[in-house]
Amino acid sequence: MSATASTTAKPQESTAVRILKKPITATLLAIVLGFAVAAILLAVAGYDPIASFTALFEGIFAKPKYISNTIIKAAPIILTGISVAFAFKTGMFNIGAEGQYVAGTICALIAGTMLNLPMPLQIPVVILAGVAGGAIIGGITGFLKARFGIHEVITAIMLNWTMLYMNNFVVNSEMFHQPSSTSSIAINPSGFTTILPEWKLSDAGLETLRNIPWLYDFLVKTDVNIAFLVAVAVAVLIWFVLFRSKLGFELRAVGFNHDAAEFAGMPVERNTVLAMLIAGGISGLAGALMITGIQPHSLSTLAGFENYG
Structure with missing residues (x-):
C-alpha cells in the first residue's frame, strides 16, 4: 500500500464506538437516564426511589x-x-x-x-x-x-x-x-x-x-x-x-x-x-x-x- 493510500484510509472504529452508534444503545441509555433522573427527583421529594420503582414494576408484572x-x-x-x-x-x-x-x-x-x-x-x-x-x-x-x-x-x-x-x-x-x-x-x-x-x-x-x-x-x-x-x-x-x-x-x-x-x-x-x-x-x-x-x-x-x- 502506498503512503498516500495509507494516510487517506479511514481509521477503523473500535467495537465500543460501533455499539454506541447503534439506535438500540441510544434507547437503552435514554431509559437508564430517565430512571436516574426520576430517582433523583423522588429522593429530593423525600420518597424512596427503590420502593417507588418496585411498586411500579409490581404494578406491571406482579x-x-x-x-x-x-x-x-x-x-x-x-x-x-x-x-x-x-x-x-x-x-x-x-x-x-x-x-x-x-x-x-x-x-x-x-x-x-x-x-x-x-x-x-x-x-x-x-x-x-x-x-x-x-x-x-x-x-x-x-x-x-x-x-x-x-x-x-x-x-x-x-x-x-x-x-x-x-x-x-x-x-x-x-x-x-x-x-x-x-x-x-x-x-x-x-x-x-x-x-x-x-x-x-x-x-x-x-x-x-x-x-x-x-x-x-x-x-x-x-x-x-x-x-x-x-x-x-x-x-x-x-x-x-x-x-x-x-x-x-x-x-x-x-x-x-x-x-x-x-x-x-x-x-x-x-x-x-x-x-x-x-x-x-x-x-x-x-x-x-x-x-x-x-x-x-x-x-x-x-x-x-x-x-x-
Missing part, C-alpha cells in the same frame, strides 16, 4: 392481569407513536395524532352501530372506517401544507380540538346517544375484537380457564384484544415501506430535502399529502381498535384529550 392491562394500554400508544415517527421520517411533524385517533373512534363507532354484518365482514369494515377517519384528518393537514404551505403543527392542533368537539357532538346526537348517560350506544357485538369474548365467559370456557389460573387472570379479568398484535404488525410493515420500498425512499427524500426531491422529478406535493394520509390512518387504526376491543365499545363525552396521541 399478576397476569396487570401484564394484560399493560399490553392493552400500550397498543394505542405504540400505534400513534408509529404514526408520529412515520411522519417525522418524511419531514412532517404529526402533532395531530390525538385528533386522528379520535376521528378513528368516531368513524368506527358510526360504522359499528349502523352496520351489523357477520363478524368476518363487520370487523374489517369497522376498522377500515376508523383508518379512513384518521387518514382524512391527516390528509387535510398534508394537503394544506402541500398546496398552501400552511404549517402542519398549526393545522393539526386546530383539528385536534375540532375532533374533540365532533366526538361530543356525535355522543349527544339523537342517533347515537345512550339515554341517561354521557356516552354513546355501543357498536354491535359482531365488531368486537376482544380475544375469545364469548367463549371465555361461557360455562365451558370458565371451567377450562379456572384450571389454568394465570390464563384465567390474563383473559377473563381484562379486555385483552388483538390491538397489540396489530401494532407489532404495523411497525414491521411501516419499517418495510420506509426502508425497503420505492415509495418509502421517495417519502424520505421529500422530507430530507424538498427542493432536491422536486428537482429529481419526485411528486413532492403528492408525497406530502400521502405521508400524512398514512400517518393519520395509523392513528385512526388505534382509535378503531380501542372501540372494537375495549368495553364499553362506545364513545364518551370528552372534557379533555385522552392523551393517546
Whole structure:
C-alpha cells in the first residue's frame, strides 16, 4: 500500500464506538437516564426511589392481569407513536395524532352501530372506517401544507380540538346517544375484537380457564384484544415501506430535502399529502381498535384529550 493510500484510509472504529452508534444503545441509555433522573427527583421529594420503582414494576408484572392491562394500554400508544415517527421520517411533524385517533373512534363507532354484518365482514369494515377517519384528518393537514404551505403543527392542533368537539357532538346526537348517560350506544357485538369474548365467559370456557389460573387472570379479568398484535404488525410493515420500498425512499427524500426531491422529478406535493394520509390512518387504526376491543365499545363525552396521541 502506498503512503498516500495509507494516510487517506479511514481509521477503523473500535467495537465500543460501533455499539454506541447503534439506535438500540441510544434507547437503552435514554431509559437508564430517565430512571436516574426520576430517582433523583423522588429522593429530593423525600420518597424512596427503590420502593417507588418496585411498586411500579409490581404494578406491571406482579399478576397476569396487570401484564394484560399493560399490553392493552400500550397498543394505542405504540400505534400513534408509529404514526408520529412515520411522519417525522418524511419531514412532517404529526402533532395531530390525538385528533386522528379520535376521528378513528368516531368513524368506527358510526360504522359499528349502523352496520351489523357477520363478524368476518363487520370487523374489517369497522376498522377500515376508523383508518379512513384518521387518514382524512391527516390528509387535510398534508394537503394544506402541500398546496398552501400552511404549517402542519398549526393545522393539526386546530383539528385536534375540532375532533374533540365532533366526538361530543356525535355522543349527544339523537342517533347515537345512550339515554341517561354521557356516552354513546355501543357498536354491535359482531365488531368486537376482544380475544375469545364469548367463549371465555361461557360455562365451558370458565371451567377450562379456572384450571389454568394465570390464563384465567390474563383473559377473563381484562379486555385483552388483538390491538397489540396489530401494532407489532404495523411497525414491521411501516419499517418495510420506509426502508425497503420505492415509495418509502421517495417519502424520505421529500422530507430530507424538498427542493432536491422536486428537482429529481419526485411528486413532492403528492408525497406530502400521502405521508400524512398514512400517518393519520395509523392513528385512526388505534382509535378503531380501542372501540372494537375495549368495553364499553362506545364513545364518551370528552372534557379533555385522552392523551393517546
